[in-house]
Amino acid sequence: MKRIATxxxxxxxxxxxxxxxxxxxxxxxxxxxxxxxxxxVRASKSHCNxxxxxxxxxxxxxxxxEDLDKYPRTMERDAAMLEQLGADVLFTPGAEEMYPPGAQxxxxxxxxxxxxxxxxxxxxxxxxxxxxxxxxxIIRPDVAFFGQKDAAQVAVLRKLVNDLDMDVEIVVCPIVRxxxxxxxxxxxxxxxPEQRQxxxxxxxxxxxxxxxxxxxxxxxxxxxxxxxxxxxxxPGVRLDYFAIVDPDTLDPVADVSxxxxxxxxxxxxxxRLIDNILxxxxxxxxx
Numbered sequence: 001m002k003r004i005a006t007x008x009x010x011x012x013x014x015x016x017x018x019x020x021x022x023x024x025x026x027x028x029x030x031x032x033x034x035x036x037x038x039x040x041v042r043a044s045k046s047h048c049n050x051x052x053x054x055x056x057x058x059x060x061x062x063x064x065x066e067d068l069d070k071y072p073r074t075m076e077r078d079a080a081m082l083e084q085l086g087a088d089v090l091f092t093p094g095a096e097e098m099y100p101p102g103a104q105x106x107x108x109x110x111x112x113x114x115x116x117x118x119x120x121x122x123x124x125x126x127x128x129x130x131x132x133x134x135x136x137x138i139i140r141p142d143v144a145f146f147g148q149k150d151a152a153q154v155a156v157l158r159k160l161v162n163d164l165d166m167d168v169e170i171v172v173c174p175i176v177r178x179x180x181x182x183x184x185x186x187x188x189x190x191x192x193p194e195q196r197q198x199x200x201x202x203x204x205x206x207x208x209x210x211x212x213x214x215x216x217x218x219x220x221x222x223x224x225x226x227x228x229x230x231x232x233x234x235p236g237v238r239l240d241y242f243a244i245v246d247p248d249t250l251d252p253v254a255d256v257s258x259x260x261x262x263x264x265x266x267x268x269x270x271x272r273l274i275d276n277i278l279x280x281x282x283x284x285x286x287x
Contacts, residue, residue: 001083001085002088003079003210004089007093011139014139017050018140022048024051024053024140026168027144030056030070031056031057031075034176036147036185038081039045039174040147047171048142051087053090054090054135055092056135057090058128059095060128060131062127063123098248105157107160112127112249112250115251116152116241116243120265136166136168142168142169145171146170146172149184149275151276159265175275183273185273187272187273188273190269190270191268195236195268201234202273204268205231205264206275206277209224210262212226214282218256218257224243227262239264239265240264240272243264245263256279256281261277262276262279
């Protein structure tokens with residue numbers, strides 16, 4: 001696996017891949033890798049001839065009171081995992097490499113960036129869109145792989161790619177979960193043992209909503225209340241939002257007659273976690 005830290009060298013390496021006629025897959029990460037990240041790398045390896053991974057803790061997507069300074073950084077461990085998995089190129093730029101002094105250009109996907117996590121974390125998706133646009137220009141992948149856990153991010157990036165006519169296919173891979181259902185996240189490392197026992201309530205609330213859908217409930221307001229009640233039953237967990245939206249526009253939907261995204265964020269202690277499901281409709285269910 002080749003490790004590259006500069007934009008110029010990364011551009012040269014990636015252009016060499018595409019000039020040779022090979023397909024280039026890309027996985028963007030902030031490090032502290034877990035099986036969720038690794039599933040994206042595996043997907044890239046199965047789809048593409050060459051797989052590039054980036055590790056960059058992007059300061060633009062953190063708010064002033066968020067966890068930029070304490071975000072877990074485990075570069076050597078991460079690099080060893082990627083090498084064992086067979087990644088071909090690892091891009092590890094520093095902040096000044098990505099945002100040199102005097103940089104003044106940002107990318108903003110209007111409206112979508114203010115929904116779900118964007119409403120709770122102002123400026124977050126501007127930071128995400130900016131760094132991903134830069135990474136796509138540096139690497140120019142044929143296919144980029146993202147996780148369903150970051151469903152709002154996926155919607156923002158799909159809109160970015162569509163609006164700017166970027167020649168990259170976005171593939172979304174399923175959420176990878178712990179045995180008790182907790183969605184894998186680098187921030188899970190912040191949880192105390194007691195909080196780790198509480199955290200699976202996020203997924204339980206989503207499953208309760210899907211169970212209600214299976215039994216015929218279609219009204220989003222009622223389904224949201226069902227999910228909220230599950231969260232309320234777990235001391236130490238504070239809900240940020242619980243929403244049912246269109247997975248592409250992130251607009252609220254009144255019912256789940258069609259596939260809908262049930263998305264939520266909650267604080268377990270001081271750690272903010274997110275999770276979601278896409279509802280499935282049982283044709284046998286009646287309302």
